[in-house]
Amino acid sequence: xxxxxxxxxxxxxxxxxxxxxxxxxxxxxxxxxxxxxxxxxxxxxxxxxxxxxxxxxxxxxxxxxxxxxxxxxxxxxxxxxxxxxxxxxxxxxxxxxxxxxxxxxxxxxxxxxxxxxxxxxxxxxxxxxxxxxxxxx
Numbered sequence: 001x002x003x004x005x006x007x008x009x010x011x012x013x014x015x016x017x018x019x020x021x022x023x024x025x026x027x028x029x030x031x032x033x034x035x036x037x038x039x040x041x042x043x044x045x046x047x048x049x050x051x052x053x054x055x056x057x058x059x060x061x062x063x064x065x066x067x068x069x070x071x072x073x074x075x076x077x078x079x080x081x082x083x084x085x086x087x088x089x090x091x092x093x094x095x096x097x098x099x100x101x102x103x104x105x106x107x108x109x110x111x112x113x114x115x116x117x118x119x120x121x122x123x124x125x126x127x128x129x130x131x132x133x134x135x136x137x
Contacts, residue, residue: 006057011131013050017043018124025117037101044094047124066134076133083126090116090123 001009020043028036066076093116100109 003057003060006053007131007135010050010054010057011128013046013053014124014127014131017046017050018121018128020046021117021121021124040101043120044098047094047120050127064134068133068137072133072137076130079126079129079133083123083130086119087123087127090119094120 020039024036024039024043027039066073066080068076093112097109097112097116100106100112
C-alpha cells in the first residue's frame, strides 16, 4: 500500500463505520445488546483507523483541491462544509455516548445516542461522497 492508496482506504473505513453503526442500531432495536455492543465498537474502531489514516495522509500530502467548476463545485463545497463541521462535533458526542454505555448509564446513553447515531452516519457517508467527488469526478 502506498500513500496514494490512503484516500481509498479512508473511504472504505468510512463505509464500514456507517454500516456497523446502522447494524448496531438494528441490533439494539431487536434487543440484541451484546451484538449491538460489538457492532458499535467495530464502528468506533473503523472511525479511529480512518482518522489516523486521514491525518497521516494529509500530513504528507496537504490539502487536495477540488477541480470541478460551477454547480458541481458549489455542491461539493456544501457537502464538504457540512461534513467538516459535523466531523468536529461528532468526536465528543461519540465519546460521551461511549462513556455512558461503558458506565451502564443506559438512559443517558440512549438519549445522546439518538443524536450521535444519525450525525455519525451522516459524517461517515458524506466522507465517502467527498472522496468520490474529489477523486472520481
